[in-house]
Every structure is written in C-alpha cells, then in structure tokens.
Amino acid sequence: MRIPQPLLCFAALLLAAALATPASAASPGEDLETIAVSLRDRALASTHAHDLLRSLTTEAGPRFAGTLGDRAGVAWAERTMQELGFDEVEAEPVTVPRWVRGEAAAAIVAPYPQRLLVTALGGSIGTPAEGITADVVEVPSLVGLDALPDDAVRGRIVFLDQRMERLQSGMGYVLVVPNRLYGAAKAAAKGAVAVVIRSVGTGTHRFPHTGMMQYEEGVPRIPAAALAIPDADLLERQLAAGGPVTLHLFLSARQLAETTSANVVGTLRGRERPEEIVLLGAHLDSWDLGTGAMDDGIGCVSVLEAARLIAELPHRPRRSIRVVLFANEEFGASGAAAYADRHQAELASHVVAAESDFGLGPIWRFATGFGPGTGATADRIAALLAPLGVTHYPDPAYGGTDLAPLRAAGVPVADLTGDGTYYFDYHHTADDTLDKVDPEPLSQNAAAYAVFAWWAAESDVDFGRFVPPPDEQLFAPPPEEPEEH
Numbered sequence: 001m002r003i004p005q006p007l008l009c010f011a012a013l014l015l016a017a018a019l020a021t022p023a024s025a026a027s028p029g030e031d032l033e034t035i036a037v038s039l040r041d042r043a044l045a046s047t048h049a050h051d052l053l054r055s056l057t058t059e060a061g062p063r064f065a066g067t068l069g070d071r072a073g074v075a076w077a078e079r080t081m082q083e084l085g086f087d088e089v090e091a092e093p094v095t096v097p098r099w100v101r102g103e104a105a106a107a108i109v110a111p112y113p114q115r116l117l118v119t120a121l122g123g124s125i126g127t128p129a130e131g132i133t134a135d136v137v138e139v140p141s142l143v144g145l146d147a148l149p150d151d152a153v154r155g156r157i158v159f160l161d162q163r164m165e166r167l168q169s170g171m172g173y174v175l176v177v178p179n180r181l182y183g184a185a186k187a188a189a190k191g192a193v194a195v196v197i198r199s200v201g202t203g204t205h206r207f208p209h210t211g212m213m214q215y216e217e218g219v220p221r222i223p224a225a226a227l228a229i230p231d232a233d234l235l236e237r238q239l240a241a242g243g244p245v246t247l248h249l250f251l252s253a254r255q256l257a258e259t260t261s262a263n264v265v266g267t268l269r270g271r272e273r274p275e276e277i278v279l280l281g282a283h284l285d286s287w288d289l290g291t292g293a294m295d296d297g298i299g300c301v302s303v304l305e306a307a308r309l310i311a312e313l314p315h316r317p318r319r320s321i322r323v324v325l326f327a328n329e330e331f332g333a334s335g336a337a338a339y340a341d342r343h344q345a346e347l348a349s350h351v352v353a354a355e356s357d358f359g360l361g362p363i364w365r366f367a368t369g370f371g372p373g374t375g376a377t378a379d380r381i382a383a384l385l386a387p388l389g390v391t392h393y394p395d396p397a398y399g400g401t402d403l404a405p406l407r408a409a410g411v412p413v414a415d416l417t418g419d420g421t422y423y424f425d426y427h428h429t430a431d432d433t434l435d436k437v438d439p440e441p442l443s444q445n446a447a448a449y450a451v452f453a454w455w456a457a458e459s460d461v462d463f464g465r466f467v468p469p470p471d472e473q474l475f476a477p478p479p480e481e482p483e484e485h
C-alpha cells in the first residue's frame with residue numbers, strides 16, 4: 001500500500017509528540033486549550049488504541065447482531081470500560097433481529113461454465129435447496145432497471161453491474177449502495193427470480209462485500225447476493241458477447257427469531273454539571289464475515305481511547321462524557337432507536353454528539369451541526385484540530401447512523417471524518433481484519449476525539465440545538481472533491 005501524503009506529515013507530528021514533555025498535571029483552572037493540546041500529544045505518542053483493537057478482534061472477533069460473537073463483544077466492552085476508568089458502565093438491553101447467512105454458491109452454467117465467488121446480502125431469503133437457474137439480464141443501475149420492460153426481466157436473474165468510485169470522502173458508496181438496498185424489491189416487482197449485484201466496494205480482491213438489503217411490503221421476496229468484484233467482471237465479459245448467459249445461484253440464508261443484544265454505555269461523570277452529556281458513539285456490532293476491525297472496531301477504540309486519556313487527567317471535565325457503543329447498527333440500527341427511546345427524557349441535556357464509523361486512515365475533515373450562531377465555537381474546535389491535519393468543512397454534519405434519532409431531536413452533532421480512500425477495499429468483507437489497520441492513524445483518530453470531547457465537556461459553551469437546513473439531502477455529494485493523494 002502506498003503511503004498517503006497526510007501520513008508522512010503525521011509521522012512528523014508523532015515524532016514531535018514523542019519529543020514533547022509528558023502530560024502536565026491539569027487543574028480545573030488551567031487553560032482548557034492547553035490541556036486539549038496535552039491530550040492530543042499523549043494520544044499521538046501512544047499506540048494504546050491499537051492495543052484495544054487487537055484485544056477486541058482477538059477476544060470477540062466477528063460481532064454480528066445476536067450471535068455469540070456479539071455477546072462476546074458486549075462483555076469485552078463492559079470489561080474494557082471498567083478497566084479504562086469509566087465512572088459508570090451499563091449494558092442496556094436491545095432487541096435485535098437474527099439473520100443467518102448460511103452457505104452461498106454461484107456459477108455461470110452457459111455459455112462458458114465457471115464458478116463465481118458470492119455472498120448473501122444481509123436479510124436475504126435463501127433459494128430452494130436445488131438453487132435457482134435462470135438467464136441473466138444485466139442493468140447498469142436501478143435507473144436502468146426501471147427503464148426495462150417487465151418482459152425483459154420476468155423469470156430472470158437481474159445483475160446490477162455498477163462500479164463504485166474510489167474517493168477520500170467515501171461518496172462513491174453513497175451513489176452505488178441503493179443497488180444493494182433496493183435492488184431485490186425493484187427487480188422482484190418486474191418478475192425477476194433473484195438479484196446479484198457487483199459488490200459495493202473498491203479494490204480487486206475476490207471477497208464479496210455484504211451489507212443490508214430491504215424487501216418491500218407487498219412485493220415478492222427474492223434471493224439477493226453480491227458477487228466479488230473480479231467475478232462481476234467475468235460475468236460482464238461473458239454477457240458482452242451478446243448471447244444468453246445462464247447463472248445458477250444457491251443461498252441457504254434464513255431469518256431466526258429476534259434476540260437480545262446491548263448498547264454498552266460508559267460515562268465519565270462531570271465534576272460540575274454531570275447531567276450535561278457530551279456523547280461519543282461508535283457501533284459495537286459488525287458483519288459476520290470479517291472481525292470488524294475497521295467497521296467499526298476503529299470507531300469503538302478511537303472513542304474509548306479518547307475517554308481513557310481524559311479519565312487519566314487529575315480532574316473530570318465539567319460536563320459528563322458518555323461513550324455509547326451501539327448494538328446492531330449494521331442490520332437495522334436497533335441500538336440507535338433503543339438508546340434514543342430509553343434516554344428520551346435526557347436528550348435535551350445531550351449538549352453535543354459525534355460518532356466514529358468511517359474511514360481507514362487519519363481524520364481529515366471536521367464538520368458541525370450545531371445550533372444557530374455557534375460559528376465561533378466551531379472555529380475554535382477546528383483550530384484545535386488543525387495541527388492534526390484536519391480541515392474545517394462548511395457543510396452541516398451528518399452525525400452518523402446511530403446518532404440520527406438524536407440529531408432529529410435537535411442534539412447538535414459533529415463529524416470527524418476519517419480518510420476513506422482505501423476503506424471500501426475491505427468494507428463488509430472477510431478481509432476486514434486487524435492487519436489492515438495501522439497504529440499511527442488510529443492514534444490520530446483518538447487524538448481528534450479526545451480534543452473534541454475534552455473541549456466540549458470542559459468549556460461552558462452552549463452548542464444550541466440542531467436545526468436541519470430546509471430540503472436537506474444528507475447524502476448529496478460534496479460540490480467538489482479535494483485533491484486525491
């Protein structure tokens with residue numbers, strides 16, 4: 001892997017941090033920006049975040065909702081929060097759906113028989129035991145599918161063949177992921193018998209990328225699967241000859257009864273206004289194929305490490321800092337809904353929230369969704385993050401899937417966005433493992449969250465209440481992509 005430019009700058013930062021004096025003994029009266037800088041330097045000089053990730057991926061591994069691994073993840077989070085010095089730790093029960101991937105197999109039967117690497121999309125039904133064999137109809141996108149007459153689709157397997165663009169912001173994902181989410185329902189409405197998609201991902205390895213799909217009420221449910229990217233290429237080449245291509249697909253995916261998981265909630269109790277909460281979030285669950293080192297192990301350990309650094313200061317900040325490791329983000333965001341429900345009465349005292357759930361590299365962008373008239377606050381935090389190589393982005397923050405109910409209730413949010421250039425090479429695949437995550441950018445992630453959380457919790461700034469801009473399009477692509485590296 002090429003070393004991106006920001007990482008080189010980052011190495012210089014690390015060196016400077018290592019040469020700097022150790023953390024000063026902070027007192028409540030001490031300038032809060034001085035302490036923010038000391039937190040940043042301590043984070044950069046440590047690889048503790050990576051140690052936590054090693055522990056999570058080794059001791060719990062894949063943490064798909066409702067599985068034994070998920071349960072092991074909850075136990076890991078509780079014990080880790082206790083060890084890191086949180087004042088309160090609680091596992092709050094969350095009801096989660098339970099889906100089993102089962103086995104998957106696919107092969108081109110004609111004109112040139114070859115086996116294809118495939119996996120079920122999350123939530124898909126299985127095929128009959130003998131599988132489904134049918135001719136393939138290829139479409140470039142959902143728009144292309146809409147344009148086809150039903151006759152061209154009926155009785156066939158629809159192949160959604162759209163490439164994803166590699167971008168630092170990850171916006172390529174947003175443009176292609178509707179194929180995965182809605183492809184089966186749209187194809188079934190036209191009489192298709194199954195759908196296969198080109199994996200929503202970048203890179204060229206042969207691991208198919210899973211992820212959630214959704215059926216539609218009143219539309220027949222058909223099996224849905226993702227082909228590894230080189231296998232989608234192969235199918236595309238056989239189709240390019242123009243003759244019929246016949247595909248065989250077998251999936252033994254199935255739905256089981258709902259079960260229980262938990263949001264793991266750890267709080268550093270504020271010394272002056274404990275009822276006011278600065279929330280740092282990430283999701284504890286992962287898909288079942290990899291060990292969830294990136295998605296969302298990176299997020300979990302970044303916010304845990306930020307809290308650990310703050311917990312080691314001689315005094316708690318004025319406000320409480322709460323780390324929430326959400327259950328089941330990947331398969332329906334039931335943890336997010338459960339948290340908002342359970343904490344409904346105190347949402348008004350959630351002063352600001354940020355979730356770490358994206359990127360495989362240093363944080364490069366900071367955006368805010370604070371209340372009106374808080375520009376100076378955003379600028380002050382941005383100035384503290386700037387030495388980490390983080391730029392201030394003008395658009396309103398998204399907040400993250402798990403913060404959506406909070407944001408909708410007016411809780412101000414911030415985005416500290418990781419570098420997504422290589423993230424989607426591994427996202428939702430068997431290749432989401434510890435070896436892909438370098439310690440240095442992980443320390444930078446922890447540094448950014450520590451600075452943000454400390455400043456938000458120690459200052460008496462009012463972040464206001466978030467008001468979504470009119471006609472907000474959360475996933476509208478940014479007007480112009482910053483220079484790629």
Ligand SMILES: [Zn+2]
Nearest residue numbers: 283295296357
């Ligand atoms: Zn995630």
